[in-house]
Amino acid sequence: MSVVATSHHGPALIAAAARTARAAPAGAGVEFRLLGPVAVHDGAGGRDITPPGSKQRALLASFVTQAGVLLGVDRLAAELWDGAPPANAANALQAHVARLRRLLPEAGGDGHEWIRTLPTGYLLDLGKARTDVQRFARRSREGRAALAANPARAAELLCSAVELWRGPALQGCRTGPICEAEAERLDEMRLTSLEALHEANLRCERHGESIGELERLTADHPLRERFYDLLMVALYRSGRQTEALGVYERARRRLVGALGIEPGPALRGRLDAILAHSPALSAAPAPALLEELDRLRHRVTELGRVQHELSRRIDAVTAPES
Incomplete structure:
Protein backbone atom coordinates (compact mmCIF):
# COMPACT_ATOMS: atom_id res chain seq x y z
CA MET A 1 0.00 0.00 0.00
CA SER A 2 1.40 3.42 -0.93
CA VAL A 3 2.21 6.17 1.53
CA VAL A 4 -0.35 8.43 -0.10
CA ALA A 5 -3.12 5.90 0.39
CA THR A 6 -2.38 5.42 4.11
CA SER A 7 -2.20 9.13 4.95
CA HIS A 8 -5.22 11.39 5.03
CA HIS A 9 -2.87 14.26 4.21
CA GLY A 10 -1.92 12.69 0.87
CA PRO A 11 -4.52 14.30 -1.42
CA ALA A 12 -3.95 17.72 0.14
CA LEU A 13 -0.19 17.45 -0.33
CA ILE A 14 -0.61 16.41 -3.94
CA ALA A 15 -2.96 19.31 -4.61
CA ALA A 16 -0.56 21.75 -2.97
CA ALA A 17 2.33 20.42 -5.02
CA ALA A 18 0.28 20.78 -8.18
CA ARG A 19 -0.58 24.37 -7.31
CA THR A 20 3.10 25.12 -6.65
CA ALA A 21 4.09 23.62 -9.99
CA THR A 131 21.14 33.42 -20.72
CA ASP A 132 24.86 33.31 -19.96
CA VAL A 133 25.19 36.32 -22.25
CA GLN A 134 23.00 38.33 -19.87
CA ARG A 135 25.12 37.31 -16.89
CA PHE A 136 28.34 38.12 -18.72
CA ALA A 137 27.10 41.53 -19.89
CA ARG A 138 25.90 42.48 -16.40
CA ARG A 139 29.17 41.53 -14.67
CA SER A 140 31.25 43.21 -17.34
CA ARG A 141 29.20 46.40 -17.14
CA GLU A 142 29.41 46.51 -13.34
CA GLY A 143 33.13 45.79 -13.40
CA ARG A 144 33.92 48.54 -15.87
CA ALA A 145 31.78 50.97 -13.86
CA ALA A 146 33.78 50.18 -10.69
CA LEU A 147 37.18 50.49 -12.37
CA ALA A 148 38.04 54.03 -11.30
CA ALA A 149 36.69 53.96 -7.74
CA ASN A 150 37.38 50.35 -6.73
CA PRO A 151 39.76 48.50 -9.06
CA ALA A 152 39.95 45.45 -6.77
CA ARG A 153 36.18 44.99 -6.98
CA ALA A 154 36.31 45.72 -10.72
CA ALA A 155 38.91 42.98 -11.21
CA GLU A 156 36.77 40.53 -9.27
CA LEU A 157 33.67 41.26 -11.35
CA LEU A 158 35.49 41.25 -14.68
CA CYS A 159 37.28 38.00 -13.87
CA SER A 160 33.96 36.34 -13.02
CA ALA A 161 32.53 37.65 -16.30
CA VAL A 162 35.37 36.26 -18.42
CA GLU A 163 35.22 32.92 -16.60
CA LEU A 164 31.69 32.35 -17.95
CA TRP A 165 33.21 31.66 -21.37
CA ARG A 166 33.59 27.95 -22.20
CA GLY A 167 35.06 28.46 -25.67
CA PRO A 168 34.49 30.68 -28.72
CA ALA A 169 31.06 32.31 -28.78
CA LEU A 170 28.43 30.19 -30.57
CA GLN A 171 31.05 27.57 -31.25
CA GLY A 172 30.29 25.61 -34.41
CA CYS A 173 27.31 27.83 -35.32
CA ARG A 174 28.95 30.82 -36.98
CA THR A 175 28.11 30.24 -40.62
CA GLY A 176 24.78 32.07 -40.91
CA PRO A 177 24.37 35.87 -40.74
CA ILE A 178 22.44 35.91 -37.44
CA CYS A 179 24.93 33.81 -35.51
CA GLU A 180 27.99 35.33 -37.16
CA ALA A 181 26.94 38.87 -36.25
CA GLU A 182 26.20 37.88 -32.65
CA ALA A 183 29.47 35.96 -32.32
CA GLU A 184 31.44 38.98 -33.52
CA ARG A 185 29.59 41.24 -31.08
CA LEU A 186 30.27 38.89 -28.17
CA ASP A 187 33.93 38.45 -29.13
CA GLU A 188 34.37 42.23 -29.02
CA MET A 189 32.66 42.42 -25.62
CA ARG A 190 35.01 39.75 -24.28
CA LEU A 191 38.11 41.57 -25.52
CA THR A 192 36.87 44.84 -24.03
CA SER A 193 36.30 43.06 -20.72
CA LEU A 194 39.81 41.58 -20.83
CA GLU A 195 41.28 45.02 -21.44
CA ALA A 196 39.39 46.41 -18.46
CA LEU A 197 40.37 43.40 -16.32
CA HIS A 198 44.08 43.92 -16.93
CA GLU A 199 43.76 47.66 -16.40
CA ALA A 200 42.16 46.89 -13.02
CA ASN A 201 44.99 44.49 -12.20
CA LEU A 202 47.57 47.15 -13.03
CA ARG A 203 45.75 49.64 -10.81
CA CYS A 204 45.96 47.04 -8.04
CA GLU A 205 49.75 46.76 -8.65
CA ARG A 206 49.47 43.22 -10.03
CA HIS A 207 51.74 44.02 -12.97
CA GLY A 208 53.92 40.96 -12.46
CA GLU A 209 50.89 38.65 -12.58
CA SER A 210 49.56 40.26 -15.76
CA ILE A 211 52.64 39.99 -17.98
CA GLY A 212 52.22 36.37 -19.09
CA GLU A 213 48.55 36.74 -19.98
CA LEU A 214 49.14 40.02 -21.81
CA GLU A 215 51.94 38.41 -23.81
CA ARG A 216 49.49 35.73 -24.91
CA LEU A 217 46.80 38.28 -25.76
CA THR A 218 49.16 40.33 -27.93
CA ALA A 219 50.05 37.13 -29.80
CA ASP A 220 46.40 36.08 -30.22
CA HIS A 221 45.22 39.59 -31.20
CA PRO A 222 48.24 41.18 -32.91
CA LEU A 223 46.35 44.21 -34.23
CA ARG A 224 44.74 45.23 -30.93
CA GLU A 225 46.87 48.09 -29.62
CA ARG A 226 45.40 48.25 -26.13
CA PHE A 227 46.95 44.92 -25.13
CA TYR A 228 50.40 46.16 -26.20
CA ASP A 229 49.81 49.34 -24.19
CA LEU A 230 48.94 47.41 -21.02
CA LEU A 231 51.86 45.03 -21.52
CA MET A 232 54.30 47.93 -21.85
CA VAL A 233 53.07 49.39 -18.54
CA ALA A 234 53.27 46.01 -16.79
CA LEU A 235 56.84 45.45 -17.98
CA TYR A 236 57.96 48.99 -17.12
CA ARG A 237 56.58 48.72 -13.59
CA SER A 238 58.40 45.40 -13.23
CA GLY A 239 61.72 47.14 -13.97
CA ARG A 240 61.91 45.76 -17.53
CA GLN A 241 62.09 48.98 -19.54
CA THR A 242 64.04 47.52 -22.45
CA GLU A 243 61.43 44.80 -22.93
CA ALA A 244 58.65 47.37 -22.72
CA LEU A 245 60.28 49.31 -25.57
CA GLY A 246 60.62 46.06 -27.52
CA VAL A 247 56.87 45.51 -27.21
CA TYR A 248 56.28 48.83 -28.98
CA GLU A 249 58.56 47.82 -31.83
CA ARG A 250 56.79 44.47 -32.11
CA ALA A 251 53.40 46.22 -32.28
CA ARG A 252 54.71 48.63 -34.90
CA ARG A 253 56.05 45.84 -37.13
CA ARG A 254 52.77 43.96 -36.97
CA LEU A 255 50.61 47.00 -37.68
CA VAL A 256 52.77 48.20 -40.56
CA GLY A 257 53.02 44.69 -42.02
CA ALA A 258 49.32 43.87 -41.78
CA LEU A 259 47.64 47.25 -42.26
CA GLY A 260 50.34 49.59 -43.51
CA ILE A 261 49.80 52.00 -40.59
CA GLU A 262 51.86 53.23 -37.65
CA PRO A 263 50.70 52.74 -34.02
CA GLY A 264 48.06 55.18 -32.86
CA PRO A 265 48.56 58.19 -30.59
CA ALA A 266 47.83 56.27 -27.37
CA LEU A 267 50.61 53.74 -27.98
CA ARG A 268 53.03 56.41 -29.21
CA GLY A 269 52.28 58.42 -26.09
CA ARG A 270 53.04 55.39 -23.95
CA LEU A 271 56.40 55.00 -25.70
CA ASP A 272 57.27 58.65 -25.03
CA ALA A 273 56.27 58.30 -21.36
CA ILE A 274 58.53 55.27 -20.91
CA LEU A 275 61.47 56.98 -22.58
CA ALA A 276 60.95 60.02 -20.33
CA HIS A 277 60.42 57.90 -17.19
CA SER A 278 57.17 59.75 -16.64
CA PRO A 279 55.93 59.69 -13.00
CA ALA A 280 52.48 58.99 -14.40
CA LEU A 281 53.61 55.44 -15.19
CA SER A 282 53.98 54.64 -11.50
CA ALA A 283 51.10 52.73 -9.98
CA ALA A 284 48.79 55.19 -8.28
CA PRO A 285 47.28 54.06 -4.97
CA ALA A 286 43.77 52.77 -5.48
CA PRO A 287 41.00 55.04 -4.12
CA ALA A 288 39.85 52.28 -1.77
CA LEU A 289 43.38 52.01 -0.39
CA LEU A 290 43.59 55.77 0.10
CA GLU A 291 40.30 55.68 2.00
CA GLU A 292 41.61 52.88 4.21
CA LEU A 293 44.84 54.78 4.90
CA ASP A 294 42.84 57.89 5.79
CA ARG A 295 40.67 55.85 8.15
CA LEU A 296 43.77 54.38 9.81
CA ARG A 297 45.31 57.84 10.22
CA HIS A 298 42.17 59.03 11.98
CA ARG A 299 42.25 55.93 14.16
CA VAL A 300 45.90 56.48 15.09
CA THR A 301 45.10 60.09 15.98
CA GLU A 302 42.18 58.98 18.13
CA LEU A 303 44.29 56.32 19.90
CA GLY A 304 46.94 58.98 20.59
CA ARG A 305 44.33 61.21 22.17
CA VAL A 306 43.01 58.36 24.31
CA GLN A 307 46.55 57.42 25.36
CA HIS A 308 47.26 61.01 26.33
CA GLU A 309 44.07 61.16 28.41
CA LEU A 310 44.87 57.87 30.16
CA SER A 311 48.40 59.07 30.93
CA ARG A 312 47.01 62.26 32.42
CA ARG A 313 44.63 60.33 34.65
CA ILE A 314 47.34 57.92 35.77
CA ASP A 315 49.60 60.84 36.58
CA ALA A 316 46.80 62.44 38.59
CA VAL A 317 46.18 59.25 40.59
CA THR A 318 49.84 58.42 41.27
CA ALA A 319 51.07 61.94 41.90
CA PRO A 320 52.27 62.38 45.53
CA GLU A 321 50.09 64.51 47.73
CA SER A 322 51.57 67.89 48.56
Whole structure:
Protein backbone atom coordinates (compact mmCIF):
# COMPACT_ATOMS: atom_id res chain seq x y z
CA MET A 1 0.00 0.00 0.00
CA SER A 2 1.40 3.42 -0.93
CA VAL A 3 2.21 6.17 1.53
CA VAL A 4 -0.35 8.43 -0.10
CA ALA A 5 -3.12 5.90 0.39
CA THR A 6 -2.38 5.42 4.11
CA SER A 7 -2.20 9.13 4.95
CA HIS A 8 -5.22 11.39 5.03
CA HIS A 9 -2.87 14.26 4.21
CA GLY A 10 -1.92 12.69 0.87
CA PRO A 11 -4.52 14.30 -1.42
CA ALA A 12 -3.95 17.72 0.14
CA LEU A 13 -0.19 17.45 -0.33
CA ILE A 14 -0.61 16.41 -3.94
CA ALA A 15 -2.96 19.31 -4.61
CA ALA A 16 -0.56 21.75 -2.97
CA ALA A 17 2.33 20.42 -5.02
CA ALA A 18 0.28 20.78 -8.18
CA ARG A 19 -0.58 24.37 -7.31
CA THR A 20 3.10 25.12 -6.65
CA ALA A 21 4.09 23.62 -9.99
CA ARG A 22 1.46 25.68 -11.77
CA ALA A 23 2.64 28.83 -9.98
CA ALA A 24 6.31 28.29 -10.82
CA PRO A 25 7.55 31.01 -13.19
CA ALA A 26 7.82 29.76 -16.74
CA GLY A 27 11.42 28.83 -17.51
CA ALA A 28 12.77 29.40 -13.99
CA GLY A 29 16.04 27.53 -13.45
CA VAL A 30 16.81 27.27 -17.16
CA GLU A 31 19.78 29.00 -18.76
CA PHE A 32 20.47 29.18 -22.48
CA ARG A 33 24.22 29.24 -23.14
CA LEU A 34 26.02 30.80 -26.08
CA LEU A 35 29.48 31.55 -24.61
CA GLY A 36 31.03 28.39 -26.01
CA PRO A 37 29.21 25.37 -27.43
CA VAL A 38 25.50 26.14 -27.72
CA ALA A 39 23.61 24.38 -24.94
CA VAL A 40 20.78 24.63 -22.44
CA HIS A 41 21.31 24.16 -18.71
CA ASP A 42 18.33 22.64 -16.91
CA GLY A 43 18.77 23.64 -13.28
CA ALA A 44 15.78 21.62 -12.07
CA GLY A 45 16.98 18.45 -13.78
CA GLY A 46 20.65 19.12 -13.11
CA ARG A 47 21.67 18.47 -16.71
CA ASP A 48 23.08 20.20 -19.77
CA ILE A 49 21.28 19.72 -23.06
CA THR A 50 23.22 20.00 -26.31
CA PRO A 51 21.28 19.59 -29.57
CA PRO A 52 22.92 16.71 -31.48
CA GLY A 53 22.70 18.17 -34.98
CA SER A 54 24.52 21.22 -36.32
CA LYS A 55 21.32 22.67 -37.79
CA GLN A 56 19.45 22.29 -34.51
CA ARG A 57 22.31 24.00 -32.68
CA ALA A 58 22.29 26.84 -35.21
CA LEU A 59 18.51 27.06 -34.91
CA LEU A 60 18.68 27.25 -31.11
CA ALA A 61 21.46 29.84 -31.27
CA SER A 62 19.41 31.96 -33.67
CA PHE A 63 16.36 31.79 -31.42
CA VAL A 64 18.32 32.72 -28.28
CA THR A 65 20.19 35.53 -30.04
CA GLN A 66 16.87 36.96 -31.23
CA ALA A 67 14.75 35.99 -28.20
CA GLY A 68 11.35 37.68 -28.26
CA VAL A 69 11.72 38.57 -31.95
CA LEU A 70 9.71 36.92 -34.72
CA LEU A 71 12.05 35.11 -37.10
CA GLY A 72 10.57 34.53 -40.52
CA VAL A 73 10.84 31.20 -42.31
CA ASP A 74 13.01 32.66 -45.08
CA ARG A 75 15.44 34.21 -42.60
CA LEU A 76 15.80 30.99 -40.61
CA ALA A 77 16.19 28.94 -43.77
CA ALA A 78 19.00 31.21 -44.95
CA GLU A 79 20.66 30.80 -41.53
CA LEU A 80 20.46 26.99 -41.49
CA TRP A 81 21.32 26.33 -45.14
CA ASP A 82 23.94 29.04 -45.63
CA GLY A 83 21.83 31.07 -48.05
CA ALA A 84 20.94 28.09 -50.25
CA PRO A 85 17.86 26.46 -48.68
CA PRO A 86 16.26 23.37 -50.25
CA ALA A 87 13.00 23.56 -52.16
CA ASN A 88 11.06 22.17 -49.19
CA ALA A 89 12.76 24.52 -46.71
CA ALA A 90 9.54 25.35 -44.83
CA ASN A 91 8.77 21.69 -44.14
CA ALA A 92 12.40 20.88 -43.28
CA LEU A 93 12.52 23.85 -40.89
CA GLN A 94 9.28 22.73 -39.26
CA ALA A 95 10.82 19.31 -38.62
CA HIS A 96 13.94 20.86 -37.05
CA VAL A 97 11.79 23.05 -34.80
CA ALA A 98 9.75 20.04 -33.70
CA ARG A 99 12.91 18.11 -32.78
CA LEU A 100 14.29 21.10 -30.91
CA ARG A 101 11.06 21.48 -28.92
CA ARG A 102 11.33 17.86 -27.77
CA LEU A 103 14.89 18.47 -26.53
CA LEU A 104 14.13 21.52 -24.40
CA PRO A 105 13.29 21.07 -20.70
CA GLU A 106 9.80 21.54 -19.29
CA ALA A 107 9.07 25.25 -19.21
CA GLY A 108 6.68 25.19 -16.25
CA GLY A 109 3.98 27.80 -15.83
CA ASP A 110 0.49 27.73 -17.32
CA GLY A 111 0.65 26.85 -20.98
CA HIS A 112 4.07 28.36 -21.59
CA GLU A 113 5.94 27.06 -24.60
CA TRP A 114 9.49 27.94 -25.50
CA ILE A 115 9.08 28.20 -29.26
CA ARG A 116 5.86 29.74 -30.50
CA THR A 117 4.63 29.14 -34.03
CA LEU A 118 3.20 32.24 -35.66
CA PRO A 119 1.69 32.70 -39.14
CA THR A 120 4.94 33.96 -40.66
CA GLY A 121 7.60 32.27 -38.55
CA TYR A 122 8.75 31.33 -35.06
CA LEU A 123 9.57 33.13 -31.83
CA LEU A 124 11.49 32.06 -28.71
CA ASP A 125 9.84 33.17 -25.46
CA LEU A 126 12.40 33.05 -22.64
CA GLY A 127 9.86 33.55 -19.86
CA LYS A 128 11.89 33.62 -16.64
CA ALA A 129 14.81 31.73 -18.16
CA ARG A 130 18.12 33.57 -18.48
CA THR A 131 21.14 33.42 -20.72
CA ASP A 132 24.86 33.31 -19.96
CA VAL A 133 25.19 36.32 -22.25
CA GLN A 134 23.00 38.33 -19.87
CA ARG A 135 25.12 37.31 -16.89
CA PHE A 136 28.34 38.12 -18.72
CA ALA A 137 27.10 41.53 -19.89
CA ARG A 138 25.90 42.48 -16.40
CA ARG A 139 29.17 41.53 -14.67
CA SER A 140 31.25 43.21 -17.34
CA ARG A 141 29.20 46.40 -17.14
CA GLU A 142 29.41 46.51 -13.34
CA GLY A 143 33.13 45.79 -13.40
CA ARG A 144 33.92 48.54 -15.87
CA ALA A 145 31.78 50.97 -13.86
CA ALA A 146 33.78 50.18 -10.69
CA LEU A 147 37.18 50.49 -12.37
CA ALA A 148 38.04 54.03 -11.30
CA ALA A 149 36.69 53.96 -7.74
CA ASN A 150 37.38 50.35 -6.73
CA PRO A 151 39.76 48.50 -9.06
CA ALA A 152 39.95 45.45 -6.77
CA ARG A 153 36.18 44.99 -6.98
CA ALA A 154 36.31 45.72 -10.72
CA ALA A 155 38.91 42.98 -11.21
CA GLU A 156 36.77 40.53 -9.27
CA LEU A 157 33.67 41.26 -11.35
CA LEU A 158 35.49 41.25 -14.68
CA CYS A 159 37.28 38.00 -13.87
CA SER A 160 33.96 36.34 -13.02
CA ALA A 161 32.53 37.65 -16.30
CA VAL A 162 35.37 36.26 -18.42
CA GLU A 163 35.22 32.92 -16.60
CA LEU A 164 31.69 32.35 -17.95
CA TRP A 165 33.21 31.66 -21.37
CA ARG A 166 33.59 27.95 -22.20
CA GLY A 167 35.06 28.46 -25.67
CA PRO A 168 34.49 30.68 -28.72
CA ALA A 169 31.06 32.31 -28.78
CA LEU A 170 28.43 30.19 -30.57
CA GLN A 171 31.05 27.57 -31.25
CA GLY A 172 30.29 25.61 -34.41
CA CYS A 173 27.31 27.83 -35.32
CA ARG A 174 28.95 30.82 -36.98
CA THR A 175 28.11 30.24 -40.62
CA GLY A 176 24.78 32.07 -40.91
CA PRO A 177 24.37 35.87 -40.74
CA ILE A 178 22.44 35.91 -37.44
CA CYS A 179 24.93 33.81 -35.51
CA GLU A 180 27.99 35.33 -37.16
CA ALA A 181 26.94 38.87 -36.25
CA GLU A 182 26.20 37.88 -32.65
CA ALA A 183 29.47 35.96 -32.32
CA GLU A 184 31.44 38.98 -33.52
CA ARG A 185 29.59 41.24 -31.08
CA LEU A 186 30.27 38.89 -28.17
CA ASP A 187 33.93 38.45 -29.13
CA GLU A 188 34.37 42.23 -29.02
CA MET A 189 32.66 42.42 -25.62
CA ARG A 190 35.01 39.75 -24.28
CA LEU A 191 38.11 41.57 -25.52
CA THR A 192 36.87 44.84 -24.03
CA SER A 193 36.30 43.06 -20.72
CA LEU A 194 39.81 41.58 -20.83
CA GLU A 195 41.28 45.02 -21.44
CA ALA A 196 39.39 46.41 -18.46
CA LEU A 197 40.37 43.40 -16.32
CA HIS A 198 44.08 43.92 -16.93
CA GLU A 199 43.76 47.66 -16.40
CA ALA A 200 42.16 46.89 -13.02
CA ASN A 201 44.99 44.49 -12.20
CA LEU A 202 47.57 47.15 -13.03
CA ARG A 203 45.75 49.64 -10.81
CA CYS A 204 45.96 47.04 -8.04
CA GLU A 205 49.75 46.76 -8.65
CA ARG A 206 49.47 43.22 -10.03
CA HIS A 207 51.74 44.02 -12.97
CA GLY A 208 53.92 40.96 -12.46
CA GLU A 209 50.89 38.65 -12.58
CA SER A 210 49.56 40.26 -15.76
CA ILE A 211 52.64 39.99 -17.98
CA GLY A 212 52.22 36.37 -19.09
CA GLU A 213 48.55 36.74 -19.98
CA LEU A 214 49.14 40.02 -21.81
CA GLU A 215 51.94 38.41 -23.81
CA ARG A 216 49.49 35.73 -24.91
CA LEU A 217 46.80 38.28 -25.76
CA THR A 218 49.16 40.33 -27.93
CA ALA A 219 50.05 37.13 -29.80
CA ASP A 220 46.40 36.08 -30.22
CA HIS A 221 45.22 39.59 -31.20
CA PRO A 222 48.24 41.18 -32.91
CA LEU A 223 46.35 44.21 -34.23
CA ARG A 224 44.74 45.23 -30.93
CA GLU A 225 46.87 48.09 -29.62
CA ARG A 226 45.40 48.25 -26.13
CA PHE A 227 46.95 44.92 -25.13
CA TYR A 228 50.40 46.16 -26.20
CA ASP A 229 49.81 49.34 -24.19
CA LEU A 230 48.94 47.41 -21.02
CA LEU A 231 51.86 45.03 -21.52
CA MET A 232 54.30 47.93 -21.85
CA VAL A 233 53.07 49.39 -18.54
CA ALA A 234 53.27 46.01 -16.79
CA LEU A 235 56.84 45.45 -17.98
CA TYR A 236 57.96 48.99 -17.12
CA ARG A 237 56.58 48.72 -13.59
CA SER A 238 58.40 45.40 -13.23
CA GLY A 239 61.72 47.14 -13.97
CA ARG A 240 61.91 45.76 -17.53
CA GLN A 241 62.09 48.98 -19.54
CA THR A 242 64.04 47.52 -22.45
CA GLU A 243 61.43 44.80 -22.93
CA ALA A 244 58.65 47.37 -22.72
CA LEU A 245 60.28 49.31 -25.57
CA GLY A 246 60.62 46.06 -27.52
CA VAL A 247 56.87 45.51 -27.21
CA TYR A 248 56.28 48.83 -28.98
CA GLU A 249 58.56 47.82 -31.83
CA ARG A 250 56.79 44.47 -32.11
CA ALA A 251 53.40 46.22 -32.28
CA ARG A 252 54.71 48.63 -34.90
CA ARG A 253 56.05 45.84 -37.13
CA ARG A 254 52.77 43.96 -36.97
CA LEU A 255 50.61 47.00 -37.68
CA VAL A 256 52.77 48.20 -40.56
CA GLY A 257 53.02 44.69 -42.02
CA ALA A 258 49.32 43.87 -41.78
CA LEU A 259 47.64 47.25 -42.26
CA GLY A 260 50.34 49.59 -43.51
CA ILE A 261 49.80 52.00 -40.59
CA GLU A 262 51.86 53.23 -37.65
CA PRO A 263 50.70 52.74 -34.02
CA GLY A 264 48.06 55.18 -32.86
CA PRO A 265 48.56 58.19 -30.59
CA ALA A 266 47.83 56.27 -27.37
CA LEU A 267 50.61 53.74 -27.98
CA ARG A 268 53.03 56.41 -29.21
CA GLY A 269 52.28 58.42 -26.09
CA ARG A 270 53.04 55.39 -23.95
CA LEU A 271 56.40 55.00 -25.70
CA ASP A 272 57.27 58.65 -25.03
CA ALA A 273 56.27 58.30 -21.36
CA ILE A 274 58.53 55.27 -20.91
CA LEU A 275 61.47 56.98 -22.58
CA ALA A 276 60.95 60.02 -20.33
CA HIS A 277 60.42 57.90 -17.19
CA SER A 278 57.17 59.75 -16.64
CA PRO A 279 55.93 59.69 -13.00
CA ALA A 280 52.48 58.99 -14.40
CA LEU A 281 53.61 55.44 -15.19
CA SER A 282 53.98 54.64 -11.50
CA ALA A 283 51.10 52.73 -9.98
CA ALA A 284 48.79 55.19 -8.28
CA PRO A 285 47.28 54.06 -4.97
CA ALA A 286 43.77 52.77 -5.48
CA PRO A 287 41.00 55.04 -4.12
CA ALA A 288 39.85 52.28 -1.77
CA LEU A 289 43.38 52.01 -0.39
CA LEU A 290 43.59 55.77 0.10
CA GLU A 291 40.30 55.68 2.00
CA GLU A 292 41.61 52.88 4.21
CA LEU A 293 44.84 54.78 4.90
CA ASP A 294 42.84 57.89 5.79
CA ARG A 295 40.67 55.85 8.15
CA LEU A 296 43.77 54.38 9.81
CA ARG A 297 45.31 57.84 10.22
CA HIS A 298 42.17 59.03 11.98
CA ARG A 299 42.25 55.93 14.16
CA VAL A 300 45.90 56.48 15.09
CA THR A 301 45.10 60.09 15.98
CA GLU A 302 42.18 58.98 18.13
CA LEU A 303 44.29 56.32 19.90
CA GLY A 304 46.94 58.98 20.59
CA ARG A 305 44.33 61.21 22.17
CA VAL A 306 43.01 58.36 24.31
CA GLN A 307 46.55 57.42 25.36
CA HIS A 308 47.26 61.01 26.33
CA GLU A 309 44.07 61.16 28.41
CA LEU A 310 44.87 57.87 30.16
CA SER A 311 48.40 59.07 30.93
CA ARG A 312 47.01 62.26 32.42
CA ARG A 313 44.63 60.33 34.65
CA ILE A 314 47.34 57.92 35.77
CA ASP A 315 49.60 60.84 36.58
CA ALA A 316 46.80 62.44 38.59
CA VAL A 317 46.18 59.25 40.59
CA THR A 318 49.84 58.42 41.27
CA ALA A 319 51.07 61.94 41.90
CA PRO A 320 52.27 62.38 45.53
CA GLU A 321 50.09 64.51 47.73
CA SER A 322 51.57 67.89 48.56
